[in-house]
Amino acid sequence: MMREIKKDKYFRDRQSTYVILGICCVQCKKEVLLYQKDGRGGLKRLYLNRILAPKTLASLQDVVESVKQLTLLKCECGNNIGIPMLHREGRLAFRLISGSFTKHKEGK
Numbered sequence: 001m002m003r004e005i006k007k008d009k010y011f012r013d014r015q016s017t018y019v020i021l022g023i024c025c026v027q028c029k030k031e032v033l034l035y036q037k038d039g040r041g042g043l044k045r046l047y048l049n050r051i052l053a054p055k056t057l058a059s060l061q062d063v064v065e066s067v068k069q070l071t072l073l074k075c076e077c078g079n080n081i082g083i084p085m086l087h088r089e090g091r092l093a094f095r096l097i098s099g100s101f102t103k104h105k106e107g108k
């Protein structure tokens with residue numbers, strides 16, 4: 001089950017384009033989450049409110065109010081994927097650890 005694509009001001013600020021990315025663990029190759037990447041350019045962080053699946057991660061945006069409530073984003077195998085951060089405009093995110101994951105495009 002996947003969340004709906006978001007079309008909010010952040011989306012519009014990025015030319016109203018997006019791709020859905022599958023983020024996979026580099027160690028065990030398992031898919032960790034699905035992500036709506038707005039606009040063009042590289043993927044440096046994962047905003048909480050763009051995580052589409054699984055439910056356990058996608059629901060963080062509904063319950064987490066501060067960066068202190070977040071823990072490292074980990075794969076089931078224990079590989080660290082992202083570090084909690086607060087980005088501009090108060091957007092909570094995980095800063096991706098380079099080399100810890102691979103990404104691929106999912107169909108729209």
Ligand SMILES: [Zn+2]
Nearest residue numbers: 025028075077
């Ligand atoms: Zn893994």
